[in-house]
Amino acid sequence: MAQLEEALATQPVIEQAKGILMVLRNWSEDEAFAAPRQVSQRTNLKRHDVAEVVVAAGSGGSAAVPQATTAAVLAELNVSGIVPQEIPDER
Template sequence: MTPPADPFGPDTTIDQLRKALSTQPVIEQAKGMLMLNRNWSSDEAFMALREISQHTNTKLHDVAAVIVACAGKGEPGLADADAATAVLDETSRMGFGYPFTNGSASQKRT
């Protein structure tokens, strides 16, 4: 018999690191947008992304992708449209305002 695969073996660790590196840029972009738009620190922006992720049961990098797409006036482009809607509803609940909500340009900050 062959021993079971080690869930913490080097292959698993390498795969996890690759995934983390591939999702990091969009998370950093979203943090930067929130820092600029909300005048937050890096930690505050990350905490907000994490809170949205937890409240909507959406992966952090998907939350970040929605934030980046909204700020760029694009569509979130997630396979799960319900997740994108949940993220935008949560940003609205948290008072993010335009462009990070499902609302219109009339909600734009002055």
């Protein structure tokens, strides 16, 4: 039951990240859904944390995850060429 509740709670940020990637990269829905999953697997971080960083990068805000998580995701996103932007550190 806890996994279902977590999935439902994190789905909005995953959908936002998908939308940002679709707009910024002109990707299909499938491509935009796959990219955060790949970054998640490469960094061993949860997909919703990756999505949080993508949303923050795409909106110019700050991610609500630890700075180390943000740095790891940004490094992988930059290597992948997905979101080559910095995120202000507000932690």
